[in-house]
Amino acid sequence: MKERVIIAGVETPGNSENFLESMNELKNLTETVDGEVVGSVTQKREAVDRRTILGKGRLQDLATLVNSRDAELVIFNQELTARQNQSIADAVGARVIDRVQLILDIFAMRAKSKEGTLQVELAQLNYLLPRLVGKGVELSRLGGGIGTRGPGETQLETDRRHIRRRITSIKRELKAVSEHRERSRQKRLETPVFQVGLIGYTNAGKSTIMNLLTAADTFSEDQLFATLDPLTKQWRLPSGFQVTLTDTVGFIQDLPTQLIEAFQSTLEESRNMDLLLHVVDAAAPGRDQQEETVLQLLSDLEMDKIPLLTVYNKMDLLPEGSFVPTLFPNVCISALAKGAGAVLTEAIQKRLMEIMVPYEGYVSMSDVYVISRLKQETILLFNEFDEEKNSYQVKGFAPEKSQWLRRISHEMDR
Template identity: 65%
Template sequence: MRERVLVVGVETPENFEFFHESMNELKNLVETAQGEVVAELVQKRPRVDSKTIIGQGKMAELKQLIDAHEIDLVVFNQELTPRQGITIQERLDLRVIDRVQLILDIFAMRAHSKEGQLQVELAQLSYLLPRLVGKGLELSRLGGGIGTRGPGETQLETDRRHIRRKITSIKRDLKEVTAHRERSRQKRQSAQVFQIGLIGYTNAGKSTILNSLTDADAYSQDELFATLDPLTKRWKINQTMEVTLTDTVGFIQDLPTQLIEAFQSTLEESRVMDLLLHVVDASSPDRDLQEKTVMSLLQDLEMETIPVLTVYNKMDLVASHEFAPTLFPNCQLSAHEPEGKKILEQAIIEEVKKIFSPYQLTFEPDDGKKIHELGKHTLVTSRTFDEDEEVYQVKGYAPKHSKWIGDNK
């Protein structure tokens, strides 16, 4: 049986522009965490109340709503300080969590790899450590439910020193996993494989695109944070040039800093990409907010210098005359339709041409091995046999500092 949830948000001059979108997203997050939103309480204030986020009158109204709707859990859209969390919970005598804890909870559901699980546990413990002061009794009463997945209550009820030891241990384990990831990454780079990263707001369709291009069989569902563990697959552009495609965790508005810190090694994966595919849900009513969130996070993660191709996905759900792209360069498609793969591949080819330098090379008839290698590592646009000269003329584009550019004739 799903938990009955009441969501609470305060609209302030700082957040009014995207407040309603943010509250809708909070409800979707609750659904993703397998809860049921049965009531909502919103308030307009010049600033949030320092003790209880909402004012005293609204706090009384909140209590009435809890009784009337038989609420199991209250979720605040604003991040609660440790003191606010304790105060609100004491006044309501009910479990209270915030947006950050909700997102961490969903990540705990979605993490399947050892690295993903370690990263989520680190984020949860870092979030909960300052909130453990005097909370032993409340935590022991929590039972199961949203906001309690992950490290487990027995760990959370122990003293702060034990939690710190656990954090240190997880960081040590993560270092080993990160070192392995780094070795794999360096191997790909030394092999001069062109690396493409899929980024975008959660549920934009990144995994669907990865599946359509590579037959990767990545988990792909219409839900928030369907993908948590990064997945890298090989793909051939033009049927010859080998590239890697890496799917990454979806971005979201107000992505918890604890997650950004914990997922550093995963985010490092995106930082070394040669091209980023920014997948956007063209049909989303909150598209503007989602685009701004992703572009802002790219800056925060110091990735704004990497070339970006925006992929407007789910165009089958949009009336074409009503759609106006806002990010360039871009392509527009539906990843579920066969034509979508062709549109995307052609758009990627055009971007690769901008990143690479053109070449024109001549090969002898017995240079088949060299021509094959050229096709693997560069973008070949034409290959013809000159019968008069009895040589192959190959044109294409190669990385600026590759040996092929040096061989240019």
């Protein structure tokens, strides 16, 4: 049975531009954890009330709505302090959580790998540590509804020293995992594998595109944060060029700082990409804001210098001729439509050739195995036997650090 929820938020001069989109997103986030939004309370103020976020009158309206709709939970769009949470809960007579706790709850649902689970637990403990005042009763009842998918009551005792010890322990475990990941990353960097990463706002369709290109069979439901743990698969372009394709966690506006810190090692996977596919839901009402959020996070993570191709997805949900792209270069597709894979692949190859270095040269008959390697490690566009030179003439595009640029060039100079 779904938990009955009322969402609440305050519009201030600082958040007025995207307030409606943010509240709608809060509703979608709530539905992602199987909550039923039965009401909404908003207020426009110069600043939030320091004690109860909402003003006295609107707080009373919220209490009345909770009672009349038999709501069990109130979720605030603003981050709440422990004191604010307690004051609001006392006033409305229902359990209260905030947007950050809700997102942490979704991540707890989605985490599957050991690293992902540890990262979520670390984020939850960092969130809860300063909010332990007055939480003893609530923390002893974890697991009973939205916002309660904590690491478990043994980790959430009100003894701060115990929680700090657990945080230290998790960081130690994550450091070991991170070091292993770094060794694996270095091995990949030493091999001539071109890396492509899927990034974008949550629910833009990254996992669907991953499946479209690689038949990876990843979870790709129409849900926020459907993918949490990064997945890397091999993908071969029609020319034979082999790359790795990595699907990552979706971004969201006001992504909790606890999560950015906790998922640093996961996000670092994307830092080493040679090309990023920025997947955008073309039909999203707040598309401009979503694009801005992703680009800002890329800048914050020092990933804004990586070559980008914007993939406008879900074009089938828009009236024909109504779409105007804002990011370039781009490709417009409907990932579920017939032929979308071919259109996207062609656009990716075109973008690859823009960021790669062209080469032209000859391969002797005694080195014919080189042609096979060129097909796998470069985009080989031309390959014909030249009887006059008794060699194969080759043309194509290679990654900037490719050994073949030097080798083919050397053959030309001989």
